[in-house]
Amino acid sequence: MTVNRQIQLASRPQGEPSADNFKLVDTTLPALAEGQVLVRNHYLSLDPYMRGRMNDGKSYAQPQPLNEVMIGGTVGEVVESKNANFKPGDKVVGMGGWQEYQLVDASQRGVLQKVDTTHIPLSAYLGAVGMPGVTGWYGLVKIINPKAGETVVVSAASGAVGGAVGQLAKVRGARAVGIAGGADKCRYVVEELGFDACIDYKEHKDVKSLSAALKAACPNGIDGYFENVGGMILDAVMLRANAFSRIAMCGMISGYNGEPIPMTAPQLILVNRMKVEGFIVSEHMEVWPEALKELGTLVATGKLKYRESVADGIAAAPEAFLGLLKGKNFGKQLVKLI
Amino acid sequence: MTVNRQIQLASRPQGEPSADNFKLVDTTLPALAEGQVLVRNHYLSLDPYMRGRMNDGKSYAQPQPLNEVMIGGTVGEVVESKNANFKPGDKVVGMGGWQEYQLVDASQRGVLQKVDTTHIPLSAYLGAVGMPGVTGWYGLVKIINPKAGETVVVSAASGAVGGAVGQLAKVRGARAVGIAGGADKCRYVVEELGFDACIDYKEHKDVKSLSAALKAACPNGIDGYFENVGGMILDAVMLRANAFSRIAMCGMISGYNGEPIPMTAPQLILVNRMKVEGFIVSEHMEVWPEALKELGTLVATGKLKYRESVADGIAAAPEAFLGLLKGKNFGKQLVKLI
Numbered sequence: 001m002t003v004n005r006q007i008q009l010a011s012r013p014q015g016e017p018s019a020d021n022f023k024l025v026d027t028t029l030p031a032l033a034e035g036q037v038l039v040r041n042h043y044l045s046l047d048p049y050m051r052g053r054m055n056d057g058k059s060y061a062q063p064q065p066l067n068e069v070m071i072g073g074t075v076g077e078v079v080e081s082k083n084a085n086f087k088p089g090d091k092v093v094g095m096g097g098w099q100e101y102q103l104v105d106a107s108q109r110g111v112l113q114k115v116d117t118t119h120i121p122l123s124a125y126l127g128a129v130g131m132p133g134v135t136g137w138y139g140l141v142k143i144i145n146p147k148a149g150e151t152v153v154v155s156a157a158s159g160a161v162g163g164a165v166g167q168l169a170k171v172r173g174a175r176a177v178g179i180a181g182g183a184d185k186c187r188y189v190v191e192e193l194g195f196d197a198c199i200d201y202k203e204h205k206d207v208k209s210l211s212a213a214l215k216a217a218c219p220n221g222i223d224g225y226f227e228n229v230g231g232m233i234l235d236a237v238m239l240r241a242n243a244f245s246r247i248a249m250c251g252m253i254s255g256y257n258g259e260p261i262p263m264t265a266p267q268l269i270l271v272n273r274m275k276v277e278g279f280i281v282s283e284h285m286e287v288w289p290e291a292l293k294e295l296g297t298l299v300a301t302g303k304l305k306y307r308e309s310v311a312d313g314i315a316a317a318p319e320a321f322l323g324l325l326k327g328k329n330f331g332k333q334l335v336k337l338i
Numbered sequence: 339m340t341v342n343r344q345i346q347l348a349s350r351p352q353g354e355p356s357a358d359n360f361k362l363v364d365t366t367l368p369a370l371a372e373g374q375v376l377v378r379n380h381y382l383s384l385d386p387y388m389r390g391r392m393n394d395g396k397s398y399a400q401p402q403p404l405n406e407v408m409i410g411g412t413v414g415e416v417v418e419s420k421n422a423n424f425k426p427g428d429k430v431v432g433m434g435g436w437q438e439y440q441l442v443d444a445s446q447r448g449v450l451q452k453v454d455t456t457h458i459p460l461s462a463y464l465g466a467v468g469m470p471g472v473t474g475w476y477g478l479v480k481i482i483n484p485k486a487g488e489t490v491v492v493s494a495a496s497g498a499v500g501g502a503v504g505q506l507a508k509v510r511g512a513r514a515v516g517i518a519g520g521a522d523k524c525r526y527v528v529e530e531l532g533f534d535a536c537i538d539y540k541e542h543k544d545v546k547s548l549s550a551a552l553k554a555a556c557p558n559g560i561d562g563y564f565e566n567v568g569g570m571i572l573d574a575v576m577l578r579a580n581a582f583s584r585i586a587m588c589g590m591i592s593g594y595n596g597e598p599i600p601m602t603a604p605q606l607i608l609v610n611r612m613k614v615e616g617f618i619v620s621e622h623m624e625v626w627p628e629a630l631k632e633l634g635t636l637v638a639t640g641k642l643k644y645r646e647s648v649a650d651g652i653a654a655a656p657e658a659f660l661g662l663l664k665g666k667n668f669g670k671q672l673v674k675l676i
Contacts, residue, residue, distance in 0.1 A: 230604065230605065234604070249604075249607050249608045250608070251608065252604070252605045252608060255605050260602070261603075261604065261605065262600040262601060262602050262603070262604070263600060263601040263604040264598070264600050265599075265600070266568065266572070266587075266590070266599065266600070266601040266604075267568065267590045267593050267599060269587050269614055269615075269616040270587045270588070270589065270590060270616035270617075271616070272616065273615075273616045273617055273618055273621070274614075274615070274616050275613065275614070275615045275616075276607055276612075276613070276614040276615070277607075277611075277612070277613045277614070278607040278608035278609070278610065278611045278612050278613075279608075279611055280611055283611070
C-alpha cells in the first residue's frame, strides 16, 4: 500500500498561527474506484487565503475542518487512472491539498485540469498561470481597468499576485509602482519585473512618510491600487488617490491575525469619487479562460516574469506557510513534494 | 436701483462653523446686459455639501471664495429678461446663491432651467425633483441597483436625499430601512414615507447596539446602503452587509468639521466582496433627464412624498444652515426669500 504523507490542521490559531496548529500524518491510499484518478503531487501552493480558512469565524469560505488534510492547490502527474479522460503521465493541476498524493473522482468537471508543459513549467500553473496570476488579472483588468498613462500601485509587489498585477499594468501602458518589504525585493520588482518604481515599506514608520514616498514615485497621483496588505499602506495610498481612482481589494494580510486595521479616512472615497471593490477570484470562473490565455502567452514568451520560493518536502510546508504570512518568501511560495 | 440682499462667506470655520462665518450684505443690481435674465429667487436650497465648500482644502469642488455670495441652488421667477428664451413670469431653477435676486447670462446652456409648476410645486425642484432627488436616484439606481426582495438601508432617511432613496427602493420592490435621529423623524419615515422600518440612531450609544437594531430591522441582511453620515453608522451597517452588497457614498456629515471617522473594519469589503463607490451627482448630468422624469412623475402623482423645513428670509439662512448640519431640520431645508 502506498503511504501518503499529509499535513492536517491540528488546532485553530489564537492570533498568530504556529507550527503546533499543524500535524504531519501518514495515511494509506485505498484502491481506485471507477472514475477515480491518483495523482502524485509535485508542487503544493501556499497562499495567504489559507490563513483565513484556519479560523472558525464567518468568512467567504467554509473553515478548514480540524484533523483533515489542509486544502491547497497542487500540480502533479497522474500515476494511475480509472477515468477515460486521464492517463498515467498526464500533468494536472487541482486542489490536491497539503499531501503527497491526491485520489480524486475526476468525472466532476473542473476538479482536475490537464496542463501543457511544453512551453510553461509545471509549477507556473500554481503561480503566474494559475490562481495567483488570474487573481492579479481580475483585479487589474476587471476592477482597476487602467488606461495607458495611468498609475497603478500594488502592495506585496514581489509576490505571485502583485508581480502579475504590475507587469499586466505595464502591458496596458500604465505606470506600475510596487510596494514591498526590503531592498532586495524592491530591486527585483524594478530590475527584473520591470516596474517603474518600488517602495520599501519597511523604511517608512508612519503614514506621512510612506505617503511622501508614494508622492515621489507617483508624480501624477494614483489611479488604481491593488490591495494585498491593508492598514497603514492603504491609508498612505488613499492620500495620493486621484479622482475616479479604483481599489481592487484582494487581501489585507496585515489583519489576518485579528489585528485592527481601520481605514483612517473613508471620506476620501467620497471626496475622490473612488470605487473600492472586494473580490474572490474563484467566484469569477467565467474570466479564467481569457485570463489564463493572456498569462500563459506572456509566460511562454518570457514577457511575464516571476520568482519562486521552494520549500522541500511536505514536512516543510507549515514553516514555509508561517514564513509566507510574515513576508519571508520571495515570489511565489511552493512546496516541492517529489 | 433694486437692492439685492445676499449672504457672503466672511471667514472659514475652524471645526464647527458659526454664524460669524457669514455676513449679510446689501448689494445693488446693475442694468441688464444683452442675454441676461434677472430672477427673483423664491426659495434657496440649503445642503450639506456647502459645508465642504467653506473649507480651503482639497476637495472635489473649488472652495467658496471669501467675501462673495454663498453658492446654492434656487428656484424663482423671471422678472426681467434680455434673453429670447426667457420672459417675465417664467418659473426657473438655477444656482442663484444665497441672495434675493440672481442676474445671470442665460445664454449658456443649463445655467437656468424653466420648470412647470402645474403639477409640481416650485420648491420641489430644489428637493425631490431636483438635485437631492437625483442624488438619491443616482446612488440607488446606478450604484446600489437593488433587486426586488433585497434590503436597502439609508442614513439621514428623513432628509431630501434619504427620503427619495427609500421610496425609490420601495418602487423597485426592495425592503427600505431608514436611519434617522429621533422618534419623530423615524415615525415620519415609516408612516408617511412608507419605509418598512426606521432606526433612531440616538437610541444607540455604540456600534454593537446599533448593529443589533439593524439585525432586527434587516432579517435578511443588508444588500445596499446609501451613506449620508459615516462613522459609527457605517461601521454598524458593514457588520450586517451581505455578500456582494453595495455602498453608495454620498456624504459623511459626521466628519464635516474634521472629526476623525475611521472605517473600523475595511476587511469586510473583502470578506463580503462589497463595492463601495463615492459619487457627486453633478458629474453625472447624463442621468438627470431619466431621473427627473421618474421623480417628477412620482411627485406629481403623490407617490413620492417629502417634507420641507422652511426658514423665512435671506437673513435666516445662516442659522438654518447651521441647524441642518446638526440635523435640526426635518425634511428638505429651504429658505423662503419672498
